[in-house]
Structures are given as C-alpha cells and as structure tokens.
Amino acid sequence: xxxxxxxxxxxxxxxxxxxxxxxxxxxxxxxxxxxxxxxxxxxxxxxxxxxxxxxxxxxxxxxxxxxxxxxxxxxxxxxxxxxxxxxxxxxxxxxxxxxxxxxxxxxxxxxxxxxxxxxxxxxxxxxxxxxxxxxxxxxxxxxxxxxxxxxxxxxxxxxxxxxxxxxxxxxxxxxxxxxxxxxxxxxxxxxxxxxx
Amino acid sequence: xxxxxxxxxxxxxxxxxxxxxxxxxxxxxxxxxxxxxxxxxxxxxxxxxxxxxxxxxxxxxxxxxxxxxxxxxxxxxxxxxxxxxxxxxxxxxxxxxxxxxxxxxxxxxxxxxxxxxxxxxxxxxxxxxxxxxxxxxxxxxxxxxxxxxxxxxxxxxxxxxxxxxxxxxxxxxxxxxxxxxxxxxxxxxxxxxxxx
DNA sequence: ACAAAAAATGAACAGTGTTCAATTTTTTTC
DNA sequence: GAAAAAAATTGAACACTGTTCATTTTTTGT
Numbered sequence: 001x002x003x004x005x006x007x008x009x010x011x012x013x014x015x016x017x018x019x020x021x022x023x024x025x026x027x028x029x030x031x032x033x034x035x036x037x038x039x040x041x042x043x044x045x046x047x048x049x050x051x052x053x054x055x056x057x058x059x060x061x062x063x064x065x066x067x068x069x070x071x072x073x074x075x076x077x078x079x080x081x082x083x084x085x086x087x088x089x090x091x092x093x094x095x096x097x098x099x100x101x102x103x104x105x106x107x108x109x110x111x112x113x114x115x116x117x118x119x120x121x122x123x124x125x126x127x128x129x130x131x132x133x134x135x136x137x138x139x140x141x142x143x144x145x146x147x148x149x150x151x152x153x154x155x156x157x158x159x160x161x162x163x164x165x166x167x168x169x170x171x172x173x174x175x176x177x178x179x180x181x182x183x184x185x186x187x188x189x190x191x192x193x194x195x196x
Numbered sequence: 197x198x199x200x201x202x203x204x205x206x207x208x209x210x211x212x213x214x215x216x217x218x219x220x221x222x223x224x225x226x227x228x229x230x231x232x233x234x235x236x237x238x239x240x241x242x243x244x245x246x247x248x249x250x251x252x253x254x255x256x257x258x259x260x261x262x263x264x265x266x267x268x269x270x271x272x273x274x275x276x277x278x279x280x281x282x283x284x285x286x287x288x289x290x291x292x293x294x295x296x297x298x299x300x301x302x303x304x305x306x307x308x309x310x311x312x313x314x315x316x317x318x319x320x321x322x323x324x325x326x327x328x329x330x331x332x333x334x335x336x337x338x339x340x341x342x343x344x345x346x347x348x349x350x351x352x353x354x355x356x357x358x359x360x361x362x363x364x365x366x367x368x369x370x371x372x373x374x375x376x377x378x379x380x381x382x383x384x385x386x387x388x389x390x391x392x
Numbered sequence: 393a394c395a396a397a398a399a400a401t402g403a404a405c406a407g408t409g410t411t412c413a414a415t416t417t418t419t420t421t422c
Numbered sequence: 423g424a425a426a427a428a429a430a431t432t433g434a435a436c437a438c439t440g441t442t443c444a445t446t447t448t449t450t451g452t
Contacts, residue, residue, distance in 0.1 A: 028409060038432045040411085049409065103299065105360065150354075150378050157353015158346075164301065182346050189385030224440060234401045236443085245440065 007045050010035050014056060015097075023100045026053070053104050054117065060097040061120045064090050068127055076134035077187070083128065084155070084183045088176040091159040102160040125152050135187070136194045151186055155179060203241050206231050210252060219296045222249070249300050250313065256293040257316045260286050264323055272330035273383070279324060280351070280379045284372040287355040298356045321348050331383070332390045347382055351375060 013035040017026050028049055032039045046052040067090055071082045091098045129148045136144065162175050209231040213222050224245055228235045242248040263286055267278045287294045302309070325344045332340065358371050 027407085029407090032433095039409090040432050041430085043410070044430070102357075102360070103301070105299070146373075146377060147381070150374050150381070153354050153357055153374065154350040154378060157355075157357050158349050159353075160356055161298075161349055161353050164298070177342075178346050178349065181342060182350065185343070185346070185382055185385035185389060187385070188388045189381035189383070192384045192388060193381060223438085225438090228402095235441085236401050237399080239441070240399070240401095 006037065006041065010037065010042060010045060010052075011055060011059070014052065015059070018056065018096050018100065022096050023053070023103070050104075050106065053100060054114070056097070057101045057104060058114075058117050058120060060094065060101055061117075061124075063094070063097075065120060065124055068124060076131040080128065080131050080135070080183060080187065081180070083131075084179045085176065087155060087159070088179040091163060092175055095163055098159060099163045102156075102164065125149065128152060132190075136190060139190070139194045147190055151183070154182060154186070158182065202233065202237065206233065206238060206241060206248075207251060207255070210248065211255070214252065214292050214296065218292050219249070219299070246300075246302065249296060250310070252293070253297045253300060254310075254313050254316060256290060256297055257313075257320075259290070261316060261320050264320060272327040276324065276327050276331070276379060276383065277376070279327075280375045281372065283351060283355070284375040287359060288371055291359055294355060295359045298352075298360065321345065324348060328386075332386060335386070335390045343386055347379070350378055350382070354378065 010031065014026055014031055017030065017034060026049075028039050028042055031042060031052075035042075042049075042052070046055070064087070067086050068083060071079055071086060073079045073082060125148060128151065129144065132139070132144050132148050136147075139147065158178055159175070162178070206227065210222055210227055213226065213230060222245075224235050224238055227238060227248075231238075238245075238248070242251070260283070263282050264279060267275055267282060269275045269278060321344060324347065325340065328335070328340050328344050332343075335343065354374055355371070358374070
C-alpha cells in the first residue's frame, strides 16, 4: 500500500478518536485497532506516538490559521476583534484538539519542534502584528513586537486554562467574553502607552 | 508508625524528586524506593497518585500565597506590580512545581477539586481584587470581578505556557518582562475603561 | 502473653510506548 | 512467468505505568 495513503488513513482515524473520545484514548493499540493497521505499521510511518500527536497538532493550528485568513475587514480594530472571536469559537468547537496542543510535551531528549510547526504559529502572530501596525502607527517596532507576543500568549494562555478545565470550575466567566474583554482592555492600554 | 509521619515523609520525598528530576519521575515505584515505604503504603495513605499530586500542587499554591502575603505597600498600584514580580519569580524558581499545577488533569470520573484546593486559589484572587478596589474605586463590582479574573487567568496562562516550554522556543521575551508588561498595559486599559 | 484489629507489603493485573525477529508483500531480474 | 532480492507489515515481547488485594507484619487492648 502507498505510504501516503496509510499515513492519511491513520491521521484521519486518529482525528476521529480525538474528536469523539479525547486524546487520552489515542493510544498506539487503539489506533491500530480502529485503523486496521498493526502497531508496528504506526511506528514505521510516524516513528513514535509523539510524532503522531505533533502532526495532529499541526493540523489543528493549520485549521485555525485558515479561519484567520478568512477574516477580512479594512478596520484593523475590527479585524483584531474578529480574530479574538474566531479564536474563541475555534477553541470551543475544537476543545479536544486544542487541549492537545497544550498538553503535549516533547520529551527532554528531543526538545525541538519542527520548523513547519513553528512557522505555522509565527505566521498567525504576524497576522496580528500587521493589524497592530495599522492600529498603532506610533508604536515602535520592537515595542510592537513585544505587545503582540504578550497578547498572543495571553490569548493562548486563557484558552489553555479554559480548555484544560483545571480552572473552569472556579472561573465561570466564559471563553469569548474573556477573550473580548482581554483584547479590549489590552488595546486600550496600548493606545495610551503608544504615545509614551 | 504514625499516619501523619508517613504522609509527611512521602510528601517530602516526593517534593525532592519533583524538584530535582521533574514530575515525570514521580512514579509510585520510584517514590516507594526513594522513601523506603512500599507501593501499597503509598496507596493506603493517598488512595491514588492523582491525590498525591493534588496535595503537592496545593503546597505549591500555598507557598505562592504566602509570598503574596509578604507584599505590603500602601500604594495599590505598587502592590499589584509587586504581585506580578513575586509571581514571575516564584514561577521561575519553582519551575518543576509550577509545571505540575497546570499539567495535572483529573480523570473524567472524579472531576472535582477539593474545597481547600479551590479556596487556596480564590484567596489569592481576592488579594488582587482588594488592590483593584483601591486602585479603581469607580469600577463597578461585577466589572471589577471580571477584570481581576481575566488578569489572573492571563498571568496564569502566561506562566503556564512559559513553564511548559511549548512556546519558549518561539518567544524569547522573558517571564518577568511579560508579566510586568501585561500588568502595565492591562491596568492602563482598565484605568480608561473605568470611567465608561 | 495472647487475641483482635490495624497497617504494611509486594506480587499480580491491565494498561502504556516501543522494539525487532519473523513473516508477508512487492519489486526486480532473468 | 518464475525465482531472487528488497521492502513493508506484523505482533509477540520488553520495560515501564497506576492500581489492587490476599498475605504478612505490627500495633493495640485486655
């Protein structure tokens, strides 16, 4: 059987498992059983399960990126607001997938993400940075860069915590509201600090 | 041997393992070997490993809380800034412990944190809320509550991501700087929005 | 000192990721 | 088309994980 076909098959089967049951059910044996391929084949194709999860995470990030690309508005302010909405909605719709993105950790031995993986993240950050450039023309490039990074990390962090459910029990404020509020407050803060 | 003494002993041994090697080395057998007690004893004392980790996490949060308590300044603004510094420093100093707080997830069957655990978190939030009350007297209570929650979640989120190292590779901006910047921008934003 | 209760033990069970000799399939060569 | 060589697939086996529970040891009460 063709290599690509098997990989595609396994990835799709994996995605179904994650979507329906969560990442904790994505084990080599269960994936083997669900896909029809043996455990060994999975390892031939992906090397190890970490790699397989990394591919799944890439798909998740890619999917988010393409939703971002659909956002088209002239107003940079509105655009950023829409990014926040899109982001919050995406995270909620893809809870199990988003959970994976955060709760996966490379083993210490191989702590380097693939370049494609990192690029997928940084292209998204660049989208936000572009809007920042329009919205805050006075903001110095290096300061702008930090601003965007921090905002991005905050949004990621918020979603991480809420997806994780480690804190959902104590904080009842919902996702979208938090993202919108955060963005709003943050942008207002930048607006003031821009001139300093 | 007295029950308390065993628990104390196991908890301390566990803490050493986590500090020196990380949570991934905290297994029932390794804890058994390092402490001298049998695997069964650990289960007699704590029921399961999840519970043991929960206790460790409580200690971590408690330790952070007590650092917060040491912060004493009349100026609410300065106090909040010090909280941010204390927080960032604490997270960096206790990397392995802080990592655990986020990367531990209850099994679906028993998704309820103990009351003491949740109280430890909410008392910290209350400290921040108190400072907010002083700093933004015009801010309505419900809005203030949301503001504090969001800020708290952001700080947690930032630390979560940076401890995790999932993103450290792409974002080189350091922890304290991010926390300070976030707080500064956020507070400035609230200041403006307070009057609306 | 002895019986009863309590506590500590570790082998055994079911699960995990991963490896690799043996098998099966495909491709190449004649 | 048949035989040989190469490649891909397999699943039993290994070392690990959390967890249980019959058995042994220790402590307690009389």
